[in-house]
Amino acid sequence: xxxxxxxxxxxxxxxxxxxxxxxxxxxxxxxxxxxxxxxxxxxxxxxxxxxxxxxxxxxxxxxxxxxxxxxxxxxxxxxxxxxxxxxxxxxxxxxxxxxxxxx
Amino acid sequence: xxxxxxxxxxxxxxxxxxxxxxxxxxxxxxxxxxxxxxxxxxxxxxxxxxxxxxxxxxxxxxxxxxxxxxxxxxxxxxxxxxxxxxxxxxxxxxxxxxxxxxxxxxxxxxxxxxxxxxxxxxxxxxxxxxxxxxxxxxxxxxxxxxxxxxxxxxxxxxxxxxxxxxxxxxxxxxxxxxxxxxxxxxxxxxxxxx
Numbered sequence: 001x002x003x004x005x006x007x008x009x010x011x012x013x014x015x016x017x018x019x020x021x022x023x024x025x026x027x028x029x030x031x032x033x034x035x036x037x038x039x040x041x042x043x044x045x046x047x048x049x050x051x052x053x054x055x056x057x058x059x060x061x062x063x064x065x066x067x068x069x070x071x072x073x074x075x076x077x078x079x080x081x082x083x084x085x086x087x088x089x090x091x092x093x094x095x096x097x098x099x100x101x102x103x
Numbered sequence: 104x105x106x107x108x109x110x111x112x113x114x115x116x117x118x119x120x121x122x123x124x125x126x127x128x129x130x131x132x133x134x135x136x137x138x139x140x141x142x143x144x145x146x147x148x149x150x151x152x153x154x155x156x157x158x159x160x161x162x163x164x165x166x167x168x169x170x171x172x173x174x175x176x177x178x179x180x181x182x183x184x185x186x187x188x189x190x191x192x193x194x195x196x197x198x199x200x201x202x203x204x205x206x207x208x209x210x211x212x213x214x215x216x217x218x219x220x221x222x223x224x225x226x227x228x229x230x231x232x233x234x235x236x237x238x239x240x241x242x243x244x245x246x247x248x249x250x251x252x253x254x255x256x257x258x259x260x261x262x263x264x265x266x267x268x269x270x271x272x273x274x275x276x277x278x279x280x281x282x283x284x285x286x287x288x289x290x291x292x293x294x295x296x297x
């Protein structure tokens with residue numbers, strides 16, 4: 001089995017999900033990313049990340065103010081958080097900087 | 104022999120109510136009433152009960168912009184003015200001749216939620232199909248933004264959101280299907296052959 005990889009876009013999504021520490025819709029991720037994520041690719045990337053086990057999702061609850069199709073809420077999994085942390089450590093090491101405690 | 108009776112659903116009731124509220128039915132011919140009924144059905148088709156109850160005023164306002172509803176209302180208005188003149192002639196009393204306020208200012212087509220074509224195509228796929236999920240998610244986002252724009256009366260913005268959302272959905276499907284990777288490979292092959 002091939003090892004799961006973490007692309008820059010996937011890392012950006014994980015960064016946002018971890019920083020916000022709440023479940024987010026795809027559209028919220030696009031808006032929070034300041035143009036780094038695109039509407040046309042966000043769900044393809046999220047679907048791929050879900051297959052890899054980096055994020056998990058659920059359908060939003062049915063509420064009175066919801067319109068039409070139900071959206072999905074995404075949150076990082078433990079594996080996703082660890083993968084993102086590993087990527088951050090790798091980035092620091094590659095830059096030749098000391099790895100701070102707690103990372 | 105058992106008698107089969109048609110069960111009246113909330114949607115049937117909403118249809119009746121919508122048609123009766125968008126134009127005076129006594130002014131409409133049978134054909135017009137039937138056409139209004141189809142228009143109302145199109146408006147309600149993609150909405151669930153919660154949405155219909157919540158957005159009832161907007162739905163009625165949308166339906167009143169139907170060209171046929173406008174025609175019937177104009178006819179009713181003309182009848183009202185005629186009756187008014189008749190009263191004046193008979194009673195010789197002062198009648199307010201300010202033009203009764205029209206229900207709508209100008210005719211526009213009955214609005215449908217954007218992304219219907221994609222949503223219909225997606226519904227043909229199985230619920231677990233990733234393409235269906237992608238289409239539904241991008242369409243849901245587009246509709247959320249679209250209705251937010253409409254709520255703030257930003258019509259141009261809502262139109263732009265619908266166009267951008269449809270393009271995003273199309274792009275997302277092509278991306279998922281690996282279309283751009285194939286295009287890239289073809290270009291690479293073409294360049295290496297030069």
